[in-house]
Amino acid sequence: MPRSDSLSFGGQIVRYAINGMVATLVHYSVLRFNIEVMKVPSAGAANALAAIFGITVSFIGSRYFVFKAAQGGLMRQGALFLLTYACIAALHGLILYIWTDRYGLNYSVGFLLATGMQVSCSFVANKFMVFR
Secondary structure: OOOOHHHOHHHHHHHHHHHHHHHHHHHHHHHHHHHHHOOOOOHHHHHHHHHHHHHHHHHHHHHHHHOOOOOOOHHHHHHHHHHHHHHHHHHHHHHHHHHHHHOOOOHHHHHHHHHHHHHHHHHHHHHHHHOO
């Protein structure tokens, strides 16, 4: 039996994009807050803290909105999601650390580059491993 349109691959891509934009907005807002208001001296450290907020929003959106996998085991999904995102967040932070802290380049551009990598890796991992 064919999947309904809301569960189709195309529907997941659209919902993933929406969820990703919301999570990225939260992540970037907290990053800016950490750097501009809290004066965290390292963009890498500020980003690592901000990633926690973005990842939380992403999990909730992925489970209930993107993949509609609320019937799956929350503990299993949560553990796999955290493992996946821990790896992605570490890579994201490393990219931003190298880009900004080592090369002195603009943290906003570094954030966009790191986020591009994150988007590609996370959809594949979420679709085929976490929320299958």
